[in-house]
Amino acid sequence: MDNAGLAELLASASEQAEGNLQRALRRASRRAMTWPVELPGLAERGELQSLEGVGPTLERIITRWLEEDEPVPTPPETRAGFLTLTRVRSILAGHPGLELKGDLQSHTVWSDGGVTVAELAVLSEAHGFEYQAITDHSKGLKIAGGMDEEELTRQGYEIEDVNERYAAGGFRLLKSIEMNISPTGEGDMEPEALAGLDLVLGSFHSKLRLKEDQTERYLAALANPDIQILGHPQGRMWNFRTGLHADWRRVFAEAARLGKAVEIDAFPDRQDLKVELLEIAGEEGCTISIGSDAHWPGQIGFVEFGLAAALEAGIPTDRILNLRSAEELIGWAAELRDRSA
Ligand SMILES: [Zn+2]
Known part of the structure; x- marks a missing residue:
C-alpha cells in the first residue's frame, strides 16, 4: 500500500466515522497527499506518529490496515486522479x-x-x-x-x-x-x-x-x-x-x-x-x-x-x-x- 491508497482508506473510513475520529481521519487523509515519505517503511520502524495528523488512534488503525492488507476502495470522482508528494518526487x-x-x-x-x-x-x-x-x-x-x-x-x-x-x-x-x-x-x-x-x-x-x-x-x-x-x-x-x-x-x-x-x-x-x-x-x-x-x-x-x-x-x-x-x-x-x- 502506498500513501495514495492510504489517503483513500482514511477518507473512506472518515465517511463511516463520527465526531473527533471522523475529523482526524479526514485531516490525515488530506495530509497523506503531502507526507514526504512512504508509509509502509515508517510503519515497520514504528514511526507512524512522526507524520503530520497521525496520533495513537490513527496509528493503531493504520497498523491494522497494513497488517491485514486492507483492500483500497476505488476513489469517488472527487478524490480520483490526485498525485501524492511521494509519487511526485519519484516522477521528478x-x-x-x-x-x-x-x-x-x-x-x-x-x-x-x-x-x-x-x-x-x-x-x-x-x-x-x-x-x-x-x-x-x-x-x-x-x-x-x-x-x-x-x-x-x-x-x-x-x-x-x-x-x-x-x-x-x-x-x-x-x-x-x-x-x-x-x-x-x-x-x-x-x-x-x-x-x-x-x-x-x-x-x-x-x-x-x-x-x-x-x-x-x-x-x-x-x-x-x-x-x-x-x-x-x-x-x-x-x-x-x-x-x-x-x-x-x-x-x-x-x-x-x-x-x-x-x-x-x-x-x-x-x-x-x-x-x-x-x-x-x-x-x-x-x-x-x-x-x-x-x-x-x-x-x-x-x-x-x-x-x-x-x-x-x-x-x-x-x-x-x-x-x-x-x-x-x-x-x-x-x-x-x-x-x-
Ligand atoms: Zn482561483
Missing part, C-alpha cells in the same frame, strides 16, 4: 536536472494571501526561483478580498519598489492578476488597468458545480483578449467538488490555436489540470503554465506537483512556460496581447 527523480525557473500563481495580503509582496519575494528567491508572478484576485471575487483597478495600480508600485532591491538580471516579481471571469467569459477589470501587467490569468470562481457541458464557457474565456493563461480550468477541489465538464479536446485545441496557456494549479487539493486532461492538452499542442497558488509561507514548493503532472502527461518541456526565462515569458505574453489588440 526520473527527469534529473529539470528545474522550474519560477512560479506563475501566488497571492499576497492584497487579496486573500497571508504574506506581503516583499515577503513573497524573499520566499521565492530563497526557493531558488528567478521570478514569481503575483496574481492576487480581482474585484469581482469579494470573498477573497479582490483588488479593484486603483489597488492594482498601487500594488504595481509596491512590486516595482521590491524589484529595485534585487540586482538587474537577478530575481524579479512579475506583475500579474488572477482575474475573475464570468461564466460568459468576461473579465471584471478595465482592460486599461491590465495593460501594464506582465501576465493575466483568468479563472472561473462561480457556477463550478454545474453538470451540463461547459465547452462554450471555456471558448469564450479563451477568446477574451485580456487573458493569456486560463487558471485552474476545471475548478475541481479534492474531496469537495469534481469540477466542470467540457469537450476538453476542443477547448485545448482552441487554446493551442490562439497560442494561450492552460494552467496546472499545483496546490495539492486542486491539481487542476489533472494528468488525464493534461495528456489531451499535450496532444493538442497546448502551452502549460504552472502555479503553486501559494497563499502562505511553505506553499511555493507546491509547484513540484504541477511539474510532475506535466511530465507524467508527456508535455514537451519547451511548452512549459515556467522553464522559460522571465524575458521570454514577458515577451510571450506581450506578443499575445499585441495579436489580440
Whole structure:
C-alpha cells in the first residue's frame, strides 16, 4: 500500500466515522497527499506518529490496515486522479536536472494571501526561483478580498519598489492578476488597468458545480483578449467538488490555436489540470503554465506537483512556460496581447 491508497482508506473510513475520529481521519487523509515519505517503511520502524495528523488512534488503525492488507476502495470522482508528494518526487527523480525557473500563481495580503509582496519575494528567491508572478484576485471575487483597478495600480508600485532591491538580471516579481471571469467569459477589470501587467490569468470562481457541458464557457474565456493563461480550468477541489465538464479536446485545441496557456494549479487539493486532461492538452499542442497558488509561507514548493503532472502527461518541456526565462515569458505574453489588440 502506498500513501495514495492510504489517503483513500482514511477518507473512506472518515465517511463511516463520527465526531473527533471522523475529523482526524479526514485531516490525515488530506495530509497523506503531502507526507514526504512512504508509509509502509515508517510503519515497520514504528514511526507512524512522526507524520503530520497521525496520533495513537490513527496509528493503531493504520497498523491494522497494513497488517491485514486492507483492500483500497476505488476513489469517488472527487478524490480520483490526485498525485501524492511521494509519487511526485519519484516522477521528478526520473527527469534529473529539470528545474522550474519560477512560479506563475501566488497571492499576497492584497487579496486573500497571508504574506506581503516583499515577503513573497524573499520566499521565492530563497526557493531558488528567478521570478514569481503575483496574481492576487480581482474585484469581482469579494470573498477573497479582490483588488479593484486603483489597488492594482498601487500594488504595481509596491512590486516595482521590491524589484529595485534585487540586482538587474537577478530575481524579479512579475506583475500579474488572477482575474475573475464570468461564466460568459468576461473579465471584471478595465482592460486599461491590465495593460501594464506582465501576465493575466483568468479563472472561473462561480457556477463550478454545474453538470451540463461547459465547452462554450471555456471558448469564450479563451477568446477574451485580456487573458493569456486560463487558471485552474476545471475548478475541481479534492474531496469537495469534481469540477466542470467540457469537450476538453476542443477547448485545448482552441487554446493551442490562439497560442494561450492552460494552467496546472499545483496546490495539492486542486491539481487542476489533472494528468488525464493534461495528456489531451499535450496532444493538442497546448502551452502549460504552472502555479503553486501559494497563499502562505511553505506553499511555493507546491509547484513540484504541477511539474510532475506535466511530465507524467508527456508535455514537451519547451511548452512549459515556467522553464522559460522571465524575458521570454514577458515577451510571450506581450506578443499575445499585441495579436489580440
Ligand atoms: Zn482561483
